[in-house]
Amino acid sequence: MNLDNDLKRAMRRESPPAGFAERVMQRCGAADSAAAAEVGGPTRRRPIWWRAAAASVTLAVVLGGYAVHRQREGERAREQVLRAMSIASEKVAYAQQQVRDIGSH
Amino acid sequence: MRKFVMTLALISIVAIPAAAQSIRIDFPDLEDRAEEVVDVTLDADMLRLGAKFLSGDDEGERAVRDMVKNLEGIYVRSYEFSKDGQYDHRGLVDRVKSQLGATWKPLVTVRSKTKENVNIWADMRGDRVVGLVIVAAEPHEFTVVNIVGPIDIDRLAALEGQFGIPKISKERNRD
Numbered sequence: 001m002n003l004d005n006d007l008k009r010a011m012r013r014e015s016p017p018a019g020f021a022e023r024v025m026q027r028c029g030a031a032d033s034a035a036a037a038e039v040g041g042p043t044r045r046r047p048i049w050w051r052a053a054a055a056s057v058t059l060a061v062v063l064g065g066y067a068v069h070r071q072r073e074g075e076r077a078r079e080q081v082l083r084a085m086s087i088a089s090e091k092v093a094y095a096q097q098q099v100r101d102i103g104s105h
Numbered sequence: 106m107r108k109f110v111m112t113l114a115l116i117s118i119v120a121i122p123a124a125a126q127s128i129r130i131d132f133p134d135l136e137d138r139a140e141e142v143v144d145v146t147l148d149a150d151m152l153r154l155g156a157k158f159l160s161g162d163d164e165g166e167r168a169v170r171d172m173v174k175n176l177e178g179i180y181v182r183s184y185e186f187s188k189d190g191q192y193d194h195r196g197l198v199d200r201v202k203s204q205l206g207a208t209w210k211p212l213v214t215v216r217s218k219t220k221e222n223v224n225i226w227a228d229m230r231g232d233r234v235v236g237l238v239i240v241a242a243e244p245h246e247f248t249v250v251n252i253v254g255p256i257d258i259d260r261l262a263a264l265e266g267q268f269g270i271p272k273i274s275k276e277r278n279r280d
Contacts, residue, residue, distance in 0.1 A: 073154065074155065074157060074158040077151045077152070077155030077158065078155045078156075078158035078159055079155075080145050080147055080151070080155060081147060081152065081155035081156065081159065081169060081179070082159075082169065083143075083145055083181070084145045084147060084179040084180075084181045084250070085169050085172070085173070085179070085261070085264055086264070086265075087143075087145075087181055087183065087248065087250060088179070088181070088237075088239060088250045088252060088261060089261050089262055089263075089264035089265040089267075090265050091223055091225075091239045091241045091248065091250065092225065092239065092258060092261050092262045092265075093262040093263075093265035094215070094221060094223060094241075095213040095215050095223040095225055095239075096213070096262050098213075098215045098223070099213060099215075
């Protein structure tokens with residue numbers, strides 16, 4: 001019987017103390033904003049870092065690519081210059097030699 | 106206004122003949138028949154770029170760099186054929202010749218039945234050479250070179266054999 005009485009006393013409906021609901025709501029609000037700050041903060045900061053890093057990498061790749069392209073183009077132009085001048089010099093030297101040979105006969 | 110127009114006209118009269126002349130050296134009909142085609146097209150920008158990459162330590166490359174720095178273009182077409190009689194030498198020489206203006210003078214003409222035929226024309230402005238056209242014909246090969254801009258012919262000839270290429274003219278003279 002005592003157990004029944006104890007249980008009834010423990011399980012009886014009781015009104016909350018004054019201001020309980022406000023306190024609960026306040027704590028819920030604080031917890032929400034803390035969670036929001038924790039979740040939202042890094043995602044707001046992250047794009048700045050990522051954008052800077054991505055811009056730097058892109059710039060480095062573009063400049064590097066252009067330098068390599070220019071280097072290749074320059075090497076190709078150099079080979080073309082040497083080739084053209086060697087053909088031209090060969091033909092002119094041959095012609096001059098023929099003229100000298102005729103002159104010496 | 107009249108002064109300005111007169112000055113402009115005077116500048117154009119002086120500038121037009123002073124500009125070195127480039128000619129058309131492409132022969133599409135030869136290209137089709139040739140076994141191998143060498144095509145070198147270097148305008149002023151490409152010449153400057155190529156010159157930057159020439160070595161200052163190598164004597165030959167240094168000489169080339171000095172020569173090309175004032176040029177406006179170098180154009181070479183060389184057609185190699187698998188057998189004789191694939192092109193009309195005289196016809197091609199005439200095609201080149203017909204493009205040359207009054208300032209062009211024939212410098213050297215080498216005619217040979219067994220060896221290379223060479224025609225060289227120079228674009229003369231006073232005693233200055235501001236352009237060169239070389240046409241060289243062998244039974245299996247036809248080459249045209251157009252150098253646009255001031256060029257020293259003796260210095261050009263002296264370059265032969267300086268790029269690891271043997272002195273072909275001397276070898277031929279032993280024949």
